Amino acid sequence: MPVDIRRLLIEADKPRETSTLELTQALCSVNGVDECDLVVTDVDARTETVKLTIKGPHINYSDLKKAMDDNGIAIKGIDEVNVVKARKSTQT
Amino acid sequence: MNAFDGALTILGVIVGFVVSGGGSPRLVLSAGVGASLAMGISGAVGAYMAETAERRQQLRELENHLFRSLEGSRIDRAAHQAALWVAFVDGISPALAAGIPIIPFLLVLKGIVVLQVGIIASLILNLVMLFILGIFLGKVSGENIWLRGLLMVGAGVLTALILLALSVI
Numbered sequence: 001m002p003v004d005i006r007r008l009l010i011e012a013d014k015p016r017e018t019s020t021l022e023l024t025q026a027l028c029s030v031n032g033v034d035e036c037d038l039v040v041t042d043v044d045a046r047t048e049t050v051k052l053t054i055k056g057p058h059i060n061y062s063d064l065k066k067a068m069d070d071n072g073i074a075i076k077g078i079d080e081v082n083v084v085k086a087r088k089s090t091q092t
Numbered sequence: 093m094n095a096f097d098g099a100l101t102i103l104g105v106i107v108g109f110v111v112s113g114g115g116s117p118r119l120v121l122s123a124g125v126g127a128s129l130a131m132g133i134s135g136a137v138g139a140y141m142a143e144t145a146e147r148r149q150q151l152r153e154l155e156n157h158l159f160r161s162l163e164g165s166r167i168d169r170a171a172h173q174a175a176l177w178v179a180f181v182d183g184i185s186p187a188l189a190a191g192i193p194i195i196p197f198l199l200v201l202k203g204i205v206v207l208q209v210g211i212i213a214s215l216i217l218n219l220v221m222l223f224i225l226g227i228f229l230g231k232v233s234g235e236n237i238w239l240r241g242l243l244m245v246g247a248g249v250l251t252a253l254i255l256l257a258l259s260v261i
Binding site for chain 1: 154158166
């Protein structure tokens with residue numbers, strides 16, 4: 001049964017060199033993503049821990065993961081997920 | 093600072109040409125172009141090797157913090173591009189700093205100016221380049237730009253004086 005990922009709350013580490021603005025813009029450009037919130041929760045010498053809230057009608061997780069990899073993001077865990085049964089018009 | 097090396101090296105070539113009793117301006121041009129090219133290649137290759145090694149080490153440290161490989165990521169690509177740019181700047185700067193002051197010798201060779209004028213113009217060009225370099229470094233470091241410029245010119249004059257003193261011996 002096809003499903004759509006509507007919302008993800010991801011905890012991740014990012015290099016301090018990676019700009020939060022550029023990162024959120026890159027993630028928001030991913031197929032099926034409408035909104036991206038970022039909160040820095042911890043700061044280390046070389047890295048920052050961030051909580052990312054990704055929202056969209058049908059988030060393409062593999063594209064999202066690719067965009068995160070490209071920006072040097074290390075996913076620590078997916079804390080929350082919202083998935084809905086896909087309607088035909090929104091299937092990817 | 094590679095530009096400083098280039099300017100001083102060519103100053104040495106010009107002063108050496110003068111104290112040796114002169115000769116064909118082709119000598120200065122050949123030696124100057126050879127030195128510019130060698131310094132350009134040496135600067136570019138040396139800077140590229142040093143930069144890539146240092147940036148690779150920084151990337152490995154970051155990878156250890158993130159517990160993941162960053163190969164092929166934007167950071168990896170940016171580090172490689174930065175190393176290439178540093179190599180380009182480190183290669184072109186000594187070549188330019190050494191190449192510009194020998195332009196008057198080209199004019200001498202073409203018969204546009206006489207040798208004495210060419211030598212003086214070349215030395216002035218060299219000192220002007222050192223002064224501009226000093227101003228630039230002063231601006232970057234936020235120090236007195238005129239003092240930095242004069243210090244650079246002083247280094248050039250000192251080099252020329254030492255070479256002249258050595259020629260007497």
